[in-house]
């Protein structure tokens with residue numbers, strides 16, 4: 331591992347940390363990413379990337395590195411309840427279903443190519459010292475002018491910095507599993523069921539990712555969740571499960587702020603509400619690219635909290651619309667009668683539904 335003072339040390343080589351590393355290295359910054367797990371890294375995820383995220387991957391030069399065997403084009407989102415399906419056509423360039431391991435491999439390869447240093451190491455602490463921030467890791471200590479905490483939902487950096495706030499509302503969780511079956515649609519299907527939502531995303535010519543989001547009251551088995559969706563269970567009949575279930579949660583996380591002296595929070599570590607709208611990756615990529623763009627000026631001003639304030643503003647501009655839209659959809663998950671009426675209306679008036687969603691999402 332490089333012993334010199336780095337412009338940025340990143341804790342966490344997930345999509346947010348790696349996207350930042352690519353964008354920052356391309357701007358000539360020296361970046362070291364510390365990721366505790368051996369790559370390519372997997373994670374519980376619905377694995378659908380919305381058009382904004384697809385555009386970000388193109389900007390980062392990652393698209394061509396995605397293994398086509400583990401990816402599939404997505405043309406629309408279908409919200410399905412009983413016999414009603416409201417369809418939302420995705421704007422250009424469309425969405426993408428991508429297996430997380432393939433995404434991790436492509437982002438890592440591109441980050442290395444751009445000049446970032448990727449190290450497998452677990453960070454167990456950090457310390458400010460004069461003009462630098464030390465990340466204390468299993469591979470040794472590394473110093474950066476700024477520490478980028480991209481260590482996910484349960485960010486230990488956020489907690490150690492005293493930036494954590496309690497999240498409100500019922501605790502929601504997610505779990506996913508893959509099935510060997512040719513996707514039946516170029517679409518992400520969102521099935522609404524009793525106390526849970528199911529997401530089906532094509533992630534290759536012969537594979538779908540099935541993810542459930544739900545409020546947990548005690549242990550919940552993947553099979554028990556699937557049983558709540560008889561139509562989906564029927565579609566998966568005979569298809570072998572090719573991965574073990576992998577879960578995550580609670581999903582909602584809050585932070586007091588995204589910045590402190592020589593420190594920023596990025597990706598899920600910066601705050602998260604829910605995966606119900608499938609925006610986490612797009613949000614992480616967008617914030618990572620903006621952070622890399624404004625970091626040279628912030629480093630020039632000493633990477634103080636004040637110098638990093640433009641990042642807090644950029645993050646809010648992106649997070650607030652995500653938060654508002656996610657609140658609306660979460661509200662619908664808890665009100666089946668209203669949801670049913672809305673989906674029936676949306677199914678009968680697709681153009682009006684599309685306009686309304688675009689207005690809400692921005």
Ligand SMILES: Cc1cc2nc3c(=O)[nH]c(=O)nc-3n(C[C@H](O)[C@H](O)[C@H](O)COP(=O)(O)OP(=O)(O)OC[C@H]3O[C@@H](n4cnc5c(N)ncnc54)[C@H](O)[C@@H]3O)c2cc1C
Nearest residue numbers: 342344345346366375376377378453482504597598610611
């Ligand atoms: C069930 C579910 C379904 C979802 N579906 C979608 C979807 O369809 N579309 C979408 O866009 N988003 C979806 N999301 C959200 C998306 O997965 C996240 O927003 C995204 O992974 C955030 O990326 P990240 O890099 O911030 O965090 P992560 O992907 O969690 O990466 C954090 C990384 O930090 C590493 N790390 C943690 N602690 C340390 C440490 N101490 N030292 C070193 N490394 C460390 C971890 O190993 C990990 O690799 C879903 C989430 C869930 C839970």
